Amino acid sequence: MSKLIERILKFNQGLLPEMLPYKYEAMAENPFRFYRGTCHLFYEDLQMEKAIAASPLTWICGDLHLENFGSYRGENGLVYFDLNDFDESVLAPASFEVVRLITSIFIGFDSLDIEQKKADKMARLFLKTYSTTLAAGKAISIEPRTAKGIVRDFLTAAEKSKAKDLLEKRTEKKSKKLVLSLTDERHFKLDRKLKADLTSHISDWISTSSDGPYNYKVKGCVFRLAGTGSIGVKRYLFLLKSTNTRNNYLLIDMKQSRPSSVSPFVHCKQPAWAAESERIITAQRHLQNVTPSLLSTTDFRGDTYVIQELQPVKDSIKFKMIRDQYRDLYLVIDDMALLTASAQLRSGGRGGSAIIDELSAFGKNPDWQEPLLDYARKYAATVKKYYNQYIRSYEAGKLTR
Incomplete structure (x- = not known):
């Protein structure tokens, strides 16, 4: 080899x-x-x-x-x-x-x-x-x-671009209910236990995090494949439905944070991060003029993640x-x-x-x-x-x- x-x-x-x-x-x-x-x-x-x-x-x-x-x-x-x-x-x-x-x-x-x-x-x-x-x-x-x-x-x-356009690409109707599509080649089915734990976790995030959306309920989640370098990290997509507004949905991306591949080759002192996800969103807030909506971090099963809204305008x-x-x-x-x-x-x-x-x-x-x-x-x-x-x-x- x-x-x-x-x-x-x-x-x-x-x-x-x-x-x-x-x-x-x-x-x-x-x-x-x-x-x-x-x-x-x-x-x-x-x-x-x-x-x-x-x-x-x-x-x-x-x-x-x-x-x-x-x-x-x-x-x-x-x-x-x-x-x-x-x-x-x-x-x-x-x-x-x-x-x-x-x-x-x-x-x-x-x-x-x-x-x-x-x-x-x-x-x-x-x-x-x-x-x-x-x-x-x-x-x-x-x-x-x-x-x-x-x-x-x-x-x-x-x-x-409209939210409904993104929903049409990512979801399908089953028994008159909107669900995340598993015919999308970027979506993969989760085992029952992991899906239940993820649903519970994001439900808690919605109810307790100041960064989360108010009055939404988790309606489904799948494993999400995206990017090139990040293929292989744990990444999940959630479908959220408003409990107040009829037919109002959000798509939320939750991506595992791993150490930077640059850091072993940088010899200056770095800030003392509590987690890799904190490093990522702090740098994003430093570098971007305005950050995207719902940018947040979370811990799940011993790993840290960055959460943000999956947007129809992001391309x-x-x-x-x-x-x-x-x-x-x-x-x-x-x-x-x-x-x-x-x-x-x-x-x-x-x-x-x-x-x-x-x-x-x-x-x-x-x-x-x-x-x-x-x-x-x-x-x-x-x-x-x-x-x-x-x-x-x-x-x-x-x-x-």
Whole structure:
């Protein structure tokens, strides 16, 4: 067995064994999907590049790539486009976030057969907008009124999304009652005891948590499969029905929180978290302009979880949709750079992060940019080699143990 496969198998120990085949299948789709599913490899390798770490400390989402930006409805009722995955979040050098994103540009564009010249141009655009925004020292948010191009269209469509549309995708009628659909390939039936315990647990959360919705009752739950890197964690979807309003439903996602794959390779002192779920939602509140509704944490059977509403408006930009729309790509990358810098500025001075003045000075200093670009370009080639090794092993059945 190759060293690469040993690294992958070792990292995925502890995940649900019955779900790992779905993860390994997803990672085999293309190099970009493989990159999304192997965040740990990226940081294991990055630890050797001391020059990349020479940047101010800030909060990072940890797994920033082209498809970890998207739309959601904030707790204030407005729709935003922002960073949207915080499972790997830690306090770390600001450049960690940037180099992971830029590497994803090179990998993503290559996976879509977009020429290297355009990938280089987009990577430089990202760096220019990121550093300019950081240098200005002012965080900016993106909502329908301030968005442009395809992101504006994306958010405008999201605003029009209705809860009933999401319910139609996730539920079905049985004996005139609405239930979570088990024909959905992302939904799996739970054993009777676990389902009963989960129902009781969320019922208690509704009645006792200040973050929970009022006057709702649990009507069903299933195991939920989602993402790439997070496939294999314990994750559940609940259907809640209002006890006050006729035909009013909520869908609630409850996702297991695991240690960040970045943290072993970050040598600065981290806050003393009571639980991994606390780390995740604290970082999310630091980095996002407005957090989504019902964001909460809970403990269940010895594990900690993040709870939030599954929304009809929550979605991510899929780059396959816009591969032939170069102008749209330009605008989207520009927005992503602006949001990355804004998230770091927003968290400036919080929980050990560098203050805004230090982040601004980093943005004004061009010396770090070319080494970072070179590393991202070379590491994208490394990922492609990893992927080819992985495919050979996957097809030979070496990821089944």
